[in-house]
Amino acid sequence: MIxxxxxxxxxxxxLQDRLPVxxxxxxxxxxxxxxxxxxxxxxAMEEAATAxxxxxxxxxxxxxxxxxxxxxxxxxxxxDPWAGLAMDVARPAVAAPGPLADFSxxxxxxxxxxxGVSLWRSVDRLFGNYQFQSPNExxxxxxxxxxAVLFIMPLVMIxxxxxxxSRDKDTGRLGLLLSHPISVRELVRSKLLVRLGAxxxxxxxxxxxxxxxxxxxxPGGERLGRFGFWFLAASxxxxxxAGAIYWSVSLNRKSExxxxxxxxxxxxxxxxxPAVLAAAAQLIHPAPSQLxxxxxxxxxxxxxxxxxxxxxxxxxxxxxxxxVENYTIPEYIRVSYLVTQTVDRSVEPVLDDFEAVQRRxxxxxxxxxxxxxAALAMRSINEISGTDLARQVRFEVEVRDYKxxxxxxxxxxxxxxxxxxxxxxxxxxSYSFRESDLGAVGRNVLFPxxxxxxxxxxxxxxxxxxxxxxxxxxxxx
Amino acid sequence: xxxxxxxxxxxxYWRDGRVVTVFGIxxxxxxxATVTGWSAVSAMERERAAAVAMDRExxxxxxxxxxxxxxxxxxxxxxxxxxxxxxxxxxxxxxGNAIWxxxxxxxxxxxxxxxxxxxxxxxxxxxxxxxxxxxxxLLIFVLLYGxxxxxxxxxxxxxxxxxxVRPVSLLLGxxxxxxxxxxxxxxxxxxxxxxxxxxxxxxxxxxxxxRTVGLVVLYLVYLAVFVFLALGVSALSSRSRTALAGxxxxxxxxxxxxxxxxxxxxxxxxxxxxxxxxAARLERESSDPFWGSSEEAVERRQRVMDGLxxxxxxxxxxxxxxxxxxxxxxxxxxxxxxxxxxxxDELWGSYERQxxxxxxxxxxxPTLAAQNVSMxxxxxxxxxxxHFADEAEQxxxxxxxxxxxxxxxxxxxxxxxYVSGNDFWEQNPDFEYAAPGIGAAVRGVWGxxxxxxxxxxxxxxxxxxxxxxxxxxxxxA
Numbered sequence: 001m002i003x004x005x006x007x008x009x010x011x012x013x014x015l016q017d018r019l020p021v022x023x024x025x026x027x028x029x030x031x032x033x034x035x036x037x038x039x040x041x042x043x044a045m046e047e048a049a050t051a052x053x054x055x056x057x058x059x060x061x062x063x064x065x066x067x068x069x070x071x072x073x074x075x076x077x078x079x080d081p082w083a084g085l086a087m088d089v090a091r092p093a094v095a096a097p098g099p100l101a102d103f104s105x106x107x108x109x110x111x112x113x114x115x116g117v118s119l120w121r122s123v124d125r126l127f128g129n130y131q132f133q134s135p136n137e138x139x140x141x142x143x144x145x146x147x148a149v150l151f152i153m154p155l156v157m158i159x160x161x162x163x164x165x166s167r168d169k170d171t172g173r174l175g176l177l178l179s180h181p182i183s184v185r186e187l188v189r190s191k192l193l194v195r196l197g198a199x200x201x202x203x204x205x206x207x208x209x210x211x212x213x214x215x216x217x218x219p220g221g222e223r224l225g226r227f228g229f230w231f232l233a234a235s236x237x238x239x240x241x242a243g244a245i246y247w248s249v250s251l252n253r254k255s256e257x258x259x260x261x262x263x264x265x266x267x268x269x270x271x272x273x274p275a276v277l278a279a280a281a282q283l284i285h286p287a288p289s290q291l292x293x294x295x296x297x298x299x300x301x302x303x304x305x306x307x308x309x310x311x312x313x314x315x316x317x318x319x320x321x322x323x324v325e326n327y328t329i330p331e332y333i334r335v336s337y338l339v340t341q342t343v344d345r346s347v348e349p350v351l352d353d354f355e356a357v358q359r360r361x362x363x364x365x366x367x368x369x370x371x372x373x374a375a376l377a378m379r380s381i382n383e384i385s386g387t388d389l390a391r392q393v394r395f396e397v398e399v400r401d402y403k404x405x406x407x408x409x410x411x412x413x414x415x416x417x418x419x420x421x422x423x424x425x426x427x428x429x430s431y432s433f434r435e436s437d438l439g440a441v442g443r444n445v446l447f448p449x450x451x452x453x454x455x456x457x458x459x460x461x462x463x464x465x466x467x468x469x470x471x472x473x474x475x476x477x
Numbered sequence: 478x479x480x481x482x483x484x485x486x487x488x489x490y491w492r493d494g495r496v497v498t499v500f501g502i503x504x505x506x507x508x509x510a511t512v513t514g515w516s517a518v519s520a521m522e523r524e525r526a527a528a529v530a531m532d533r534e535x536x537x538x539x540x541x542x543x544x545x546x547x548x549x550x551x552x553x554x555x556x557x558x559x560x561x562x563x564x565x566x567x568x569x570x571x572x573g574n575a576i577w578x579x580x581x582x583x584x585x586x587x588x589x590x591x592x593x594x595x596x597x598x599x600x601x602x603x604x605x606x607x608x609x610x611x612x613x614x615l616l617i618f619v620l621l622y623g624x625x626x627x628x629x630x631x632x633x634x635x636x637x638x639x640x641x642v643r644p645v646s647l648l649l650g651x652x653x654x655x656x657x658x659x660x661x662x663x664x665x666x667x668x669x670x671x672x673x674x675x676x677x678x679x680x681x682x683x684x685x686x687x688r689t690v691g692l693v694v695l696y697l698v699y700l701a702v703f704v705f706l707a708l709g710v711s712a713l714s715s716r717s718r719t720a721l722a723g724x725x726x727x728x729x730x731x732x733x734x735x736x737x738x739x740x741x742x743x744x745x746x747x748x749x750x751x752x753x754x755x756a757a758r759l760e761r762e763s764s765d766p767f768w769g770s771s772e773e774a775v776e777r778r779q780r781v782m783d784g785l786x787x788x789x790x791x792x793x794x795x796x797x798x799x800x801x802x803x804x805x806x807x808x809x810x811x812x813x814x815x816x817x818x819x820x821x822d823e824l825w826g827s828y829e830r831q832x833x834x835x836x837x838x839x840x841x842x843p844t845l846a847a848q849n850v851s852m853x854x855x856x857x858x859x860x861x862x863x864h865f866a867d868e869a870e871q872x873x874x875x876x877x878x879x880x881x882x883x884x885x886x887x888x889x890x891x892x893x894x895y896v897s898g899n900d901f902w903e904q905n906p907d908f909e910y911a912a913p914g915i916g917a918a919v920r921g922v923w924g925x926x927x928x929x930x931x932x933x934x935x936x937x938x939x940x941x942x943x944x945x946x947x948x949x950x951x952x953x954a
Contacts, residue, residue, distance in 0.1 A: 140740035
């Protein structure tokens with residue numbers, strides 16, 4: 001009977017104490033703001049992506065109409081000599097925001113998500129100009145649910161729970177409480193259950209609110225599936241912190257020592273750990289120089305342009321069938337194509353290096369993340385949300401490959417200077433970005449999430465042992 | 478008396494394992510951050526020097542080419558990373574390193590280092606300024622949370638009063654000890670950074686000496702704010718436990734929440750234009766009204782032609798003593814430049830509005846104000862970036878004019894078929910960037926300086942009032 005009484009008392013105490021109520025209210029407010037802001041950003045991204053795609057598809061459609069007009073005889077070929085020019089084939093490539101981009105913005109703020117794929121552009125210029133975001137805003141990072149869960153939630157948990165045992169001890173009430181038929185373990189557990197339980201309830205409500213706010217109504221299947229994993233990850237991180245706090249409390253130190261210990265741990269886990277890991281990953285696996293990459297692309301472009309007659313000669317030797325007697329399209333178009341292709345081929349190894357470095361860094365972090373649970377939780381959450389770096393790298397690689405596919409398909413017509421037919425225009429594939437399937441996401445994140453739960457349980461087991469010892473000491477005293 | 482109190486405090490710090498541990502961790506982090514910062518800046522400068530040399534070589538050896546075609550290929554302006562970025566990289570990672578100076582378009586700076594960074598770097602980036610901004614206040618709070626409250630709890634405050642210690646002596650004695658210890662840390666990090674900053678190959682900012690003095694003063698003021706705040710809170714709290722909880726709350730709001738919430742709320746209230754939309758508008762509005770097929774564009778081109786024919790008193794383009802194509806291209810540049818000015822003013826204006834809103838949050842977070850001043854002094858803030866971008870744009874305009882003028886003067890009837898050679902390219906100037914002096918750097922952050930001073934005054938007032946009240950309370954008891 002005594003444990004339920006303590007639970008009831010704790011509930012009342014929690015609601016009557018102004019500070020915990022303010023903290024819980026603040027946490028709920030931050031979560032709400034994060035959901036609304038996340039939804040707003042995701043919507044803005046979606047609108048930008050949709051508008052970009054629609055504009056480019058419209059251009060492609062208008063261009064196709066010109067080919068239709070010439071092919072059907074409605075327009076004389078000499079009246080529109082550029083209709084069906086193979087070099088002008090252009091298609092949009094868009095990676096719509098990840099299914100839960102409103103929950104975690106991840107790397108989306110700094111990377112491109114649209115590309116106007118065109119044969120006029122070499123692969124180093126495929127993503128156009130997108131660097132217009134406010135640098136101050138990017139630097140500060142965003143307030144999204146990931147931030148609320150990874151940073152704010154542990155702080156609220158610490159603030160509510162650090163005095164679970166020590167406060168009674170400091171005020172001399174502990175002896176009185178333990179004179180009742182209740183163990184220290186039950187006492188601490190009841191207090192933590194109420195205090196941390198309140199945080200968990202807000203977390204659950206906030207996540208479900210975010211689910212519906214971001215979807216703008218009833219969420220679809222993909223979003224729901226991802227949400228399941230997100231919920232699991234957030235719960236895992238909560239469990240990890242609950243275990244850590246339980247253990248800290250069980251050490252039975254003075255309130256301020258417990259508070260300092262927990263804050264110290266928060267600082268190490270949430271700030272120092274990720275910062276050091278990031279620095280180490282970049283130091284051990286440095287990226288190739290972006291400036292050197294740029295210089296290489298320019299040098300190759302310059303060299304190919306200078307030796308364009310050799311390049312053309314080489315192409316005609318390789319493809320004598322492309323020699324057309326009545327060539328009417330200006331030569332600069334063929335030259336541009338060949339220069340662009342030469343640049344593409346030359347920068348390929350450097351781009352491969354960039355990807356390889358990212359892969360090595362990811363492998364390094366996949367291992368080292370277990371030393372910093374905040375980093376681990378963040379990486380898992382980003383992957384579930386579809387805002388992780390690996391997804392972005394995949395998009396950029398796919399866009400470059402897509403350009404190669406288009407180039408292969410129309411190369412003959414570019415070099416021979418012939419028009420594309422309507423059938424050939426229609427045969428140009430379109431690009432669509434496919435999210436990783438739920439199963440793959442699950443396979444990648446379940447172990448790290450399980451690790452968080454395991455850490456939490458381990459800490460709880462240690463705490464339990466500490467409290468049993470403490471109980472013995474009390475009895476002996 | 479002040480010396481005696483300070484001396485006693487030092488002894489106590491030395492004996493307190495928690496203080497030694499926190500100090501050691503912060504010092505180690507400062508050291509690691511300084512070395513990491515130096516390594517990053519050295520690498521960036523090495524890469525920049527190589528890219529600048531390569532850019533010149535590519536330009537000089539491009540062979541026979543039409544000057545306007547060369548203006549399309551153009552050159553790059555590479556942003557230097559100056560010596561003080563070792564200490565505070567500010568926005569260095571978030572703004573591009575290179576601006577393409579192509580004809581017809583004002584490009585944003587591209588190749589942002591953050592795009593190559595691992596995603597967990599978004600949590601925190603290890604650099605000396607960040608270590609001081611975030612961890613020095615925490616160290617101060619650990620040192621001082623019990624400064625007055627613990628004396629009261631243990632009854633030593635009464636003894637001190639009986640010994641004739643005045644409130645101001647106690648306040649200054651405690652302040653001096655904590656200030657000296659953390660000041661030592663700040664000076665150590667700054668001296669370490671200064672030593673590494675002087676390494677060969679890293680370009681020095683104008684007024685580096687003055688800026689360094691400014692940084693020292695800034696961070697000493699910053700520390701003083703937290704020292705007096707800690708003393709005030711400790712004196713006003715009935716228990717050291719309460720003081721610690723309050724101070725940790727202040728630390729979280731000041732260093733973790735404020736710097737993120739401020740820019741986020743600013744972004745919500747004054748959104749910057751969407752990047753893809755802005756890029757599309759920039760391209761459309763600078764080009765279509767001049768080169769498009771609309772009536773407005775045709776009339777605009779006609780006006781250019783009529784004006785030129787009238788200027789030379791001739792009837793037809795063929796009678797002109799200059800190349801008309803080059804003239805028209807330059808006219809389009811001038812039209813575009815006005816559009817760029819208006820649109821970039823809009824973009825910078827939105828950044829400025831965001832900064833103004835975010836600055837309001839400096840009233841709850843002195844860290845936010847200190848960050849702005851620190852970045853400005855280190856030449857890594859938004860104004861330094863804008864200065865570079867504007868200078869690069871000015872050079873782009875002059876450079877494109879130079880190339881168009883070559884076509885206008887010598888193109889004659891050949892027009893686009895006219896080519897220049899390496900002897901001409903070799904005469905073309907380089908972009909030489911001179912960063913602004915300290916005056917211009919500080920102009921944009923006066924508001925932040927005032928807020929910091931306001932914080933200092935407020936903190937001193939709270940500390941003085943708190944200690945006086947503590948003494949009165951003890952006397953009454």
